[in-house]
Each structure stands twice: as C-alpha cells, then as structure tokens.
Amino acid sequence: MTDPQVAILMLCLFIVLVLLGFPIAFTLLAMGVGFGYYAYYQGGIETFGDLFNNNIFYLLNQNTYSVMENDTLVAIPLFLFMGYVVERANIVNRLFYSLQMAARNLPGSMAIAALITCAVFSTASGIVGAVVTLMGLLAFPAMASAGYNKQFASGVICAGGTLGILIPPSIMLIVYAAIAELSPLRLYAAAMFPGLLLASLYILYVVVRVMSQPSLAPKPRDEDVPPASKIYWDLIVSFVPLTALIATVLGSILGGLATPAEAAAMGALGGLFLALLYRSLSWEKVKESVFLTAKATAMVCWLFIGSWTFASVFSYLGGHDVIEHWVLSFDLEPWQFLVLVQIIIFVLGWPLEWSEILIIFVPIFLPMLDNFGVNPYFFAMLVALNLQTSFLTPPMAMSAYYLKGVLKDQIELMDIFKGILPYLAIVIFSMVLLYQFPGIALWLPDYLFGEYIQ
Template identity: 75%
Template structure:
C-alpha cells in the first residue's frame, strides 16, 4: 500500500473504532502514535525502540496545547457555566419568561426556547442545558398536556444553541484549529445564533397556533404587569448583566476571551452568592466538572494534532485536496460538498470528532475556493447543530431521554427533532445567500480580516 492509502486506512479505522465505543481522545493518541511510528520509522537512526520522531512530535504537541493562550478561556467559561447551572437561576428565568409569554400560542415552549438561548450565552455546555431544561421545562409542558414530540423537539433544539451562541466552546476550539481570532468568531456568531433561536420560536408559535392541541393554552390568569416585570428583573436582569459584561468586553476589544471568562467566572460566583445557592458542595462539584471537561478538551487536542500531523505527513490531506480539485468545483459546489460531508458525519459522530479531525481537512482548501475561514466557521457551527440532533447518535435526544419520564420513547424524541433539522438547513442556506449576517459585525468592530 502507498502512504496516501495508509492515511485513508488510518482515517477509516479511526471512525470504525470510535463507533465501537472507544474513548475518542485516547483513540486519536493511539492511532497517531501507531501510524506515526510507521510513518517516521527510520532504521538508520534507531538505537532503541523509542528512537522515533513520533514521540518527539507527541511531546511537542502536548506542550503546545498546554501553553495555548486561546484554550485558557475553555476552563474559565466551563466553570462559569457550571456555577450558573447550579445556582438555581434557570428555574427563575423559565418562570419569568413563561409569565411574559403567557398570551402567545405555545407560551411554555417559547419560554423554554428563550431560556435555552439565554442560558446558552451563560454556559455554552450542551449537555448541561438539555439536561437541566429536561428536568425543569419538560415536566411542566407534560403537566400542561403538551404533545410529547412537540415538547421534546423544543428542549433538544433549544439546548443545542450553545454550539453557536457565544461563548461557545466549539468556537474557541475552531479558533485554535483555524488560527483565527476568537473575538471575530464570537462577533460573527452573534446574529446567526439569535436568528436561529428566533426561527425556532416562530416555528413553535406558528405550529401551536395552527394546531392548538399540540400546546394547550394555560388557564387565563390576571397577572399584573408589575409582577411580570418584577420577576424578569429578579431573574433575567442579573444574568443579562453578567452576559453583557463578558460578551461586551470581548466584542468591544476591552478584554481577551480568557480575561472576560475570568470575569464571568467571578460573576457567576457572585450571582450564586446573591441567590443564596453558593455552597461548598456545589462549588466542589463545579470545580470537578470543570477539571474533567477541560482535561477531555486538552487531550482531544493533543490526540487530534498528532493524528492530523501523521495523516498529513502520509499524504492524506493531499489526496483529499486533489480529489476536490479534480472535480473542478465552484465555490458553491465546494461549500455544498463540504457541508454535506459534515452533515452526514453528524449521524454517527459528535461535534468534537468532526471539528477536530475532519474540519482541518477542509481548512487548507478555503483559499483555493476563496472562502473566508470565519464564514466557513459560521456554516460549520450551524451545521454542527445537526450532530446533536441527527439520529442515530443525536446526543441531545439521549440527554433528554435520560431525565424524561419512562413513557417518553426515544422514537418520539427523534420525531420531534426533525422539523428543527429543516430549520437549521434553511438558516444555512439563508446565511450563504446573505453572508453579511455573519460578516458585518466582525468587520464593523474589528475591521477587514488580515488573513
């Protein structure tokens, strides 16, 4: 076999092993070291079995990841999210949004989506949002006799907004891989994220208006406007101030993502203290989960960079690039093929494998097809919503199933998710035809890109 064929075997074997259930990070490390040992094997310089450049590459990649300034923001944003999640802010937020939206069709679903969007800006942790809303909003909708599929789709789709809406962990990872400013990515993702959340709400209100049996209206209650404003002031305003201080500092260029994340982590602790939900046990749990998730992200980077280096050295990137160029694709054809590939990969794989392994395959080709890395990143971020929503993996569905009542079937959740997949694809088409949705704010705040 030739080296490029070995590279393709390496890629196929990785997908197969991951589908068997092996840990992704350590599968990447094992594949990188195993195939790298073959790629860098030099019998003339070998004195012992460890005289192979793959071990030097592995150590170098480990050091590079641990000293990467962009990735410093990851544990700080995670800590902020876990603290806010455990501060009992979300139940207050959902209740206040429910009061504010009580006259709309599907008011509980609208409140759930609004809560997910706001909570996503405070956490960026997908599993946490879906699980928490599955325990809070889903039982409330079931008690109000909402259709199971309708309610399931709302929770799963809304919970995945954290992939796109800043401070998304995925955007930080993409920034490190594509070597572009996370500030520009955050600015670029703001409007598409809010637009997608808005489309979800429009769909929910329209469906509930056309078919009221999906979301029965609650009993009419005469609630004074002052009560609604008071509840919003207690729940939404403090969290909004925290979000504004973090994202505002980033987008206005007053702080780096890491510095803003540090302020956000401190603000999350202050909010938890104000709401009297800051305890030693909750703080300990937040620190443990932050360390656990951060370690996973770092090892994913170490393994993926080693894997990608070996894959490229064997000629894997070249053979894929030549395949694309051989078909003489236009820019539109390249984007459609690239995004279709990422969409299909979302069926068996999660966003971490896709963004760390497969997206770097397309990045070197962006200049050839005159595609801005930031614009491509926005399309990928939208597309990766589907990695959590597309069966059979559809991790959002499994998160919800884990906390839903036993009578809720997984097939019902899958069925409820499907309309939101269509909305994601529609939003991607809209973004492609009107790229200013993503590109206007970064250019306005930071000027034209330097890449």
C-alpha cells in the first residue's frame, strides 16, 4: 500500500473503532503512535533500545508540550470552573422559575423559560451534558406535571442545552481558534448574532407550534401565578446577577480590555462571588468544582494530544493531500464547496462529537478556503452552527442520551428523537440564512476590530 492509502485506512479504522465504543482520546493517541511508528520508521532495529528510536515519540512529546503551553487553551479550565460553580450555586432553578412566571402570558411559557434558561446557563457553563442533565432534572418534571407533551418538552431541553457551544464565551470557539490560528476575539464577535439568531428561532418555533397546537403546552392556572411584584423581584434576583457576570466577561473580551484567559479568570472569580451572594458557597462545593474542572480539563488535553498526533501522522502520510486533491478535482463553485463540506461535517456528527470533528477533519478543509475565496470567520460560523447537529442527529444524538440518562423510564428514547427533529431543521435553516446574509456573522467583528483582510 502507498502512504496515502495507509492514511485513508487509518481514518476509516478510526471511525470504525469509535462506532465500536472505544474511548476517543486514547483511540486517537494509540492510532497516531501506531501508524506514526510505521510512517517514521527508518529501519535498523538491532537492540531493544532501537525500538524507541522513532520520531513518532518526539512528535508525541512535542504535541504534549504544545498543548500545555498554548495560551489560548488556558481559558478552558477557568470557564469550566465558572460553570461548575454556577451550577452548584442553585441559581438555575431560581432562574427557570422566575422566567417561567415572567413569560406566563406567552404560548408555551415554560418551554420559553426553559430555552432562555438553557441559553444563559449553557453560556456560563459551556458543557452540554451538564446543561441538559440539570435542566432534565429541573425543567422536564415541571413541564410534565403542567401537562406539557413529553416529546415537545424533551426537544426543548435537548436543543436549548446545545446552545452553549455556539454562544460566547464558548469553549468550542476557543478550541477552533487554536486549531485554525484565528483570533478568539473575532470568533466571539462573529458568533454573537448567529447564536442569538438560533436561540430566537427556537423560541419563535415554540410560540408558533403552541399557538397551532395548544394541547402541547397548557397555560398556567391563575391560582398558580404569584403576585407581579414577587415575579419581578425573583427575576431581578436570579436573572440579573448571572446575566451581568456573562455580559462583563464578554464585554471585557469584545472591548479589548482582557484576553479570553483573563476574562475567564474574572468569570471564575465572579462565579465564586455569585455563589457567596446566594449563600451556597461551601468548601465541599468548591472542592467538587475543582475536581470536576481538573477531570474535564484533563480529558480535553488528552483529546488534543491524541487528535494532533493523529492529524500530524495522517497529514505526513499524505491523507490531507488526497482529500484536498479529490475536492479540488470537482472544480466546484464556492457555494458548492461550502455545501459539500457542511454535508460531510453533518454526516460526521452522527458518530463523532464536535471536538473530534474540529481537531481532525476541519483542518483538512481550512487550507482550501483561499482557493475558493471563503472568509475563514464566515466558514467558522457555518461549522459552529453545523456542529449543533452533532448533538441533535439520531441515532447518536448525545443530548438525547444525556436526557434519557436522567429521566430513565419517564420517556422513551425514540420520543426524545422525535422531539428534537424540528430543532435539527431549524439549525439547517439558520445555516441557510447565514449563507444568504453573511453580515449576520461578519458585521460585528468588522465593526469592532476593522474589516478582515485575507
């Protein structure tokens, strides 16, 4: 076999192993080292020590060092810590209740409150599993007891929980910035309007759907609604502090006052202050947050090391060149190239999560952007929207499995799948809107930082 053929075999074998359930980070690492040993093999093994005289081990060492010294990635553990502290501060349940009461006159008020709560909390957390799990425990029982259709309620929670990987400050965008060597500030600015657009389309869908089928979401009874003064006070107490924290973090980044890492540190401190303000700060909760942050950060680091090692070997064997030549051979128009790439990413979202898609597959297409004259920030936003589908596309829709894990026998997995399908269509529709109106992503970064010049 030629080296490019070995590279394609490597890629296919990786997908098969992932589908079989092997841990992704260590599968990437093992395959990178295994195939890399072949790729960099120079022969001449005469003693046992010569077995380790292979450049793949030097590459692995360098990739590990590069991950650990990457300044952009420093923001990840700090944002994770902020999210875990906020999660344990009992802010989310107050936020959901107050938003539900404030939106009581709108069709599907509890679903709207759940979506807004998911958007705010996922923005602070950035962890899809944590948001879907917590909202599954908090919002789903409340909606079910109010007579909401279970398919409808489950779709709201699954779709809302994924917004955190798109709306800044998003960990996914930090990862993308590191991979594509783009400015995280510009990426954050570019993601603001697409994220708000998607959240607004979700809310619009809920309102229209409930207006056409009122039985999906019965209105709250008047006797269950507290006085207006209490509603507004709850809303101020629960919504304003968390929103102010997120706005401060984002404002300091977009205003050029702080780097993402510095803003994340400020957010982590702000999360501790909020927990103290709500009288839920304890040594046990801080210790849990630190432990979970360390665990999640270690997972991300191993994923980066494995992915970069895998991608380096794949490229060295000529895998990137094969795919690039294959795509360029079609002599595509720019819009055809964009559609082809988004279809590939959409299909990859069935077996893979966003992290593997970003680190392994997106770098294959990045060098082609200049050939087709595509703005890299516009391309990044199309990819970011598309990656929402990796959590919402059956049969491997991870948000559905997160929700099923906490609800157990309260709902069937197939019902959750049916509930999230409309939101999958909304994501695709938002991508079409973004393609037709690129200013949705490009206006704000150009306004804040000047027009981007390729």
